[in-house]
Amino acid sequence: MESIIEIEQQEIVEIERMMREYGDSLLRMCIIYLKDRALAEDAVQETFIKVYQKYYTFNQISEEKTWIMRIAINVCKNYMRTSWFKRVKTGLDLETISKERIDQNFIERERQKQILSEIAELERKYKEVILLYYYQEMSTKEIASILHIKEGTVRVRLQRARQKLSVQLEEGEKL
Amino acid sequence: MKEAYNLKKVIDKQLKEVHLNAQLEESIKAKCLDRSTQARKKIYSVPKALAHVALWIIGILFVFSGTAYAINHVEGFSMFIGEKVLKNIAPHVQTINKEDHQKEVKMVVEAAIADHYNSLLVFSFINEGEKPWTEGVKVGEWDDSWSQSGKYGPPILSEDGRKLTYYVESSGNEDILEGKKFILKASNIIQSVEVEEEIDIPLGDLFQAHNTVLDTIDYDYPPHSKYLYMKLDRLLHREIGDSQRIVLREEPLVTFEYVGLIQDSRLENPMNPDGGLTLYTRNASDKYWTGTSHDYVIGTISEITDIRTGKVYTAHQRSINYDMATLWRGSLGTSQFSEIMDPADIPYLKATKVTYEVQEVLTKQDWKVEFDVQDTTTIEPIQLNLGFAANGESIQIQQMNISVMGITLTGTKTGRPKDPKKDSIYEQIKVEMHMQDGSIIPFINSDTTSSKDKFKATCVVLDDKHDRVFLDIEKIDKIFINGEQVWSASPSM
Numbered sequence: 086m087e088s089i090i091e092i093e094q095q096e097i098v099e100i101e102r103m104m105r106e107y108g109d110s111l112l113r114m115c116i117i118y119l120k121d122r123a124l125a126e127d128a129v130q131e132t133f134i135k136v137y138q139k140y141y142t143f144n145q146i147s148e149e150k151t152w153i154m155r156i157a158i159n160v161c162k163n164y165m166r167t168s169w170f171k172r173v174k175t176g177l178d179l180e181t182i183s184k185e186r187i188d189q190n191f192i193e194r195e196r197q198k199q200i201l202s203e204i205a206e207l208e209r210k211y212k213e214v215i216l217l218y219y220y221q222e223m224s225t226k227e228i229a230s231i232l233h234i235k236e237g238t239v240r241v242r243l244q245r246a247r248q249k250l251s252v253q254l255e256e257g258e259k260l
Numbered sequence: 261m262k263e264a265y266n267l268k269k270v271i272d273k274q275l276k277e278v279h280l281n282a283q284l285e286e287s288i289k290a291k292c293l294d295r296s297t298q299a300r301k302k303i304y305s306v307p308k309a310l311a312h313v314a315l316w317i318i319g320i321l322f323v324f325s326g327t328a329y330a331i332n333h334v335e336g337f338s339m340f341i342g343e344k345v346l347k348n349i350a351p352h353v354q355t356i357n358k359e360d361h362q363k364e365v366k367m368v369v370e371a372a373i374a375d376h377y378n379s380l381l382v383f384s385f386i387n388e389g390e391k392p393w394t395e396g397v398k399v400g401e402w403d404d405s406w407s408q409s410g411k412y413g414p415p416i417l418s419e420d421g422r423k424l425t426y427y428v429e430s431s432g433n434e435d436i437l438e439g440k441k442f443i444l445k446a447s448n449i450i451q452s453v454e455v456e457e458e459i460d461i462p463l464g465d466l467f468q469a470h471n472t473v474l475d476t477i478d479y480d481y482p483p484h485s486k487y488l489y490m491k492l493d494r495l496l497h498r499e500i501g502d503s504q505r506i507v508l509r510e511e512p513l514v515t516f517e518y519v520g521l522i523q524d525s526r527l528e529n530p531m532n533p534d535g536g537l538t539l540y541t542r543n544a545s546d547k548y549w550t551g552t553s554h555d556y557v558i559g560t561i562s563e564i565t566d567i568r569t570g571k572v573y574t575a576h577q578r579s580i581n582y583d584m585a586t587l588w589r590g591s592l593g594t595s596q597f598s599e600i601m602d603p604a605d606i607p608y609l610k611a612t613k614v615t616y617e618v619q620e621v622l623t624k625q626d627w628k629v630e631f632d633v634q635d636t637t638t639i640e641p642i643q644l645n646l647g648f649a650a651n652g653e654s655i656q657i658q659q660m661n662i663s664v665m666g667i668t669l670t671g672t673k674t675g676r677p678k679d680p681k682k683d684s685i686y687e688q689i690k691v692e693m694h695m696q697d698g699s700i701i702p703f704i705n706s707d708t709t710s711s712k713d714k715f716k717a718t719c720v721v722l723d724d725k726h727d728r729v730f731l732d733i734e735k736i737d738k739i740f741i742n743g744e745q746v747w748s749a750s751p752s753m
Contacts, residue, residue, distance in 0.1 A: 134288060215267070219268060255266040
């Protein structure tokens with residue numbers, strides 16, 4: 086039988102792998118979701134702690150990414166319920182999030198920033214389906230499983246979310 | 261025609277310098293290693309009615325033995341917390357009395373106790389139909405405005421089968437502070453029915469496959485060591501291959517997963533109060549189950565037989581364990597046979613009966629009630645300026661709220677723990693109240709939440725059995741934090 090220390094070490098190695106694999110995209114998604122980098126970092130931290138805590142309950146039948154995204158979405162939802170969040174949050178400020186100068190056409194850069202702001206300002210139920218579908222490239226079935234809603238509801242929300250945006254979103258590699 | 265953009269590319273480009281940095285990664289790893297202690301602590305905030313709680317799980321344990329359902333035929337809170345305790349807190353109980361009447365069943369939100377951050381609520385369902393309810397009746401599904409932090413107790417059915425009463429505890433809920441309306445929705449009244457089926461499954465192979473004997477090295481740790489709990493936790497939850505899983509029922513899927521033997525009779529764990537042979541079943545549903553869904557089935561092994569002698573053993577306790585607060589998938593059934601303590605007996609045993617709990621819908625209907633809960637704290641929030649630092653973290657306690665439910669400390673924090681093996685800064689806050697009769701009562705930090713630079717610590721008082729004690733705040737003389745007096749009932753303070 087493995088010792089507790091050995092099990093802990095194995096799980097930490099797994100957490101390191103998951104952080105490498107999903108950490109950046111999770112952080113970026115949480116920034117758009119919560120509109121705040123510091124809160125997003127806290128949310129990602131809490132997500133991985135929950136992943137560690139529940140690692141041995143993870144059933145391989147479920148996709149690892151789906152499982153992690155489900156945790157992350159729930160953590161973000163919790164954050165949005167707090168009065169601290171409601172008092173502080175106004176809008177997505179990419180200038181403070183992204184200090185680095187981006188070498189691209191100014192108008193195009195402003196346009197892209199506007200897209201992210203539009204998504205960040207969507208109602209939560211629309212924002213989460215857009216981020217999961219177009220950014221995390223998950224299927225409507227996987228999103229339904231993450232949000233505990235019907236697949237048809239996911240499609241309806243995606244459709245309504247798209248109508249609210251000023252641009253059209255391209256399908257990613259999943260299709 | 262709208263312009264088309266690839267959102268993945270846009271986000272990755274606009275946020276291309278945003279990465280999970282090394283400092284954050286180290287912090288995550290440090291907190292992971294320190295996790296089990298904190299997880300264990302959270303159960304202490306569960307009230308008396310929920311005493312049968314798995315020690316490391318925030319979920320609720322339903323025990324079929326019958327001992328869990330001690331019915332007291334007194335209205336409202338006294339049903340759950342007893343007349344004696346209610347006497348202390350009676351002035352703080354607010355009558356809500358809001359209802360929604362549908363199809364001969366009325367949902368009534370009866371009463372609440374609330375302070376700045378915590379609330380206790382009693383609500384009930386009144387059956388005005390022809391047929392009274394019987395034991396096992398419950399509400400099918402919940403939808404409410406505080407479920408992330410709410411804890412629900414097993415319902416109590418009145419003797420005449422006409423009233424089903426629930427108790428909910430919500431800790432750290434800032435809705436109260438914001439004066440928001442509470443919304444409670446419920447769907448369907450259902451009835452749990454037990455169905456027994458005969459099976460014939462030898463235990464020897466499953467036992468050999470997983471070698472689930474708690475090894476003696478763990479006995480070196482004290483009974484409440486986090487390592488021992490982690491070990492048991494893993495025995496309960498670890499995943500196994502499909503080839504080692506025995507399907508008991510296809511739709512919905514119920515499997516017999518493994519055979520464990522806990523030889524340490526000192527354990528006070530409700531999963532294994534006496535140790536012995538424990539059989540684990542699982543419903544691996546994809547659903548996020550709150551324990552009340554009407555189309556959910558879980559089975560527990562209820563009987564085993566010794567093939568050498570024909571002796572039949574009935575499980576002395578069967579339970580279903582699920583976690584409504586986090587993301588535990590499906591639920592686990594455990595069946596305990598405390599007479600079996602020797603692993604040498606197991607190859608001669610076979611499981612001969614499984615009992616399923618299935619749900620029948622009695623009333624298909626939705627109910628919804630909106631209501632206000634007032635903060636009835638009589639002691640004004642106390643402003644403090646107390647600083648503590650340890651292990652790379654420092655906190656500044658800025659406010660203390662005292663209510664019948666306990667004490668809530670809030671303030672700011674900086675830094676991250678350097679050594680994950682050491683107690684967190686919150687563990688080192690020792691709150692004590694000195695009563696007017698001279699007695700000293702310590703608080704236990706039951707729950708701490710924090711954001712990037714703020715924290716909130718909830719401190720409660722527990723009795724010898726780890727049940728929640730409500731404070732008789734009129735009789736508090738002084739309150740101390742780490743030896744420093746921070747509040748006094750006398751006006752000079």
